[in-house]
Amino acid sequence: MKILVTVKEVATVEDEFEIEGTEIADQYLGADLNEWDDYAIEEAVQLQEDGIADEVVTVTIGPEECEQTIRQALAKGADRAVRVWDDSLEGVDLLDVNAKTEILSAVIEAEDPDLVLSGVQAGDDSFAATGVSVAENLGFQWGAVVNHLEHDLEEGVASVRRELEGGVEEFTELELPAVLTIQTGINEPRYASLRGIRQAQRKELDVKALADIGVDESTIESELDLTAMYEPESESDATFWEGSADETASELGELLRDKGVAQ
């Protein structure tokens, strides 16, 4: 079977930063593989190692700079990658769920996988909606917040566990093809080996513009307009203990003794 994994490069923010308009100023931003996608990649690669998947393909919406992140996924064992980008996406503050759905659906339709693995959410925009939206758009089944997938995938059925709130898990059976949004903790993502990193350089990374995948610019116009970004007003009324570590530790020690919780 063929597995497609959606891989996003997310922006990371330093502890101290400044906002310019509706963006965080560039110098405070870093880039990383989305934490949840890392688990999705691992799950796909394990399915391949178990002889269940024949091919693992990643798909990314992003500019050329994110190829380093895509190579990480290839170094961990994905076979090849598709990257979609277009000038019309440049300078969009926030690509909304519908826009991502249109783009990813077009690639998935062309690739025709049996299973799509996607992270539960992206660490930067935190929509947590794209996987399910894509599934419905394609007429695939889906499961959100999956923390266990049976690796035998008997007869076109995926048995999954969905992690609900409060330590409760739900068992669900889903017909394939399906999209699963993968929760952290489902596995232990590997580090790319040196050999994997070398091999990744030679793997195919296909770059496509919107026209190549048959998506019209007008259909991906974000309906959601990011109009302001600000640091949340601090509601903190905490007492900040100042001083050296030894001074602050003794303040805390005193508190604990006062409260009678430690001797």
Next chain:
Amino acid sequence: MTDVLAVTDHRRGDLRDVSYEIITAGRELADETGGDLHLAVISGTVDDFADKLNRDGVDAIHTVSHGEEFNHDVYTQAITQLYDDLAPQYVLTPNSVNGLDYAPAVANQLDLPVVTDTIDLETDGETLVATREMYGGKVETTNELEGEAVVTIRSAEWPQAEGTGDASIEAFDADIDEDAIGSTVSGFEEVGGGDVDISEAELLVSIGRGIEEEENLDLIRDLADALGATLSSSRPIVDNGWLPKNRQVGQSGKVVTPDVYIAIGISGAVQHVAGMKGSDTIVAINTDPNAPIMDIADYAIVDDLFDVVPELIDEFEG
């Protein structure tokens, strides 16, 4: 007029708190232009649920009796049909794990934009202004969209509706296409039991990703020993397999209410805070003075945990 259709959440026979919060959120939104608030109650003991949900501000409750537990196909079909029938401006759903399992599908099917995990909403009847966070709570953003939309709300952001309402309660005859149901829920399991019940502890020393390496956990164990405290953690520590699941505090872990909760190297993501905000006294040790945990902390030490923790151990052992 801004009519709102708000969908309620229940599990294993009980309505979840967010079902009462969504009444408040929906009422506020509908009030801004004098619209109606409709509630949808789908699956389970719907009549019993409807009685409980009949609180101040609800205009109508639509019950869809179909199966015991949540099934995303049933929800998606029922909500899209209710939408066609009622033509509301906004469909509100909880940003719960189940909400996230159907809200995007409903939006896609109805060809509406979806905006998730909102913490504040305003409308003038045409434009919706939704407030939500990005980058793990480091920034807040406002987002505008025109026309109809599907919106999920974060739990515990709106107060629970109270009082007794006089809503009309009507069974909605949804036409559920059984053939289109491609998933079956076969059971539930409670996980995270085990040797220690962190929800009973008076003093919790809780560690997060700031610990960096598994070996460094020994330092925190020493601290817990010195203080006679119980050890708990944020999710990444459990995901890494460094501590068992029964030590995880948060939305998908345990809710704890100790006398003192010491959050060490924990940023205070909303899903973590959901599990520990009821602690009597919260102390944060974190290098980042702007970490969201500071908003709920009573006391804070802005410093490197590797400097502070050894001193604290000394205090009690020395």
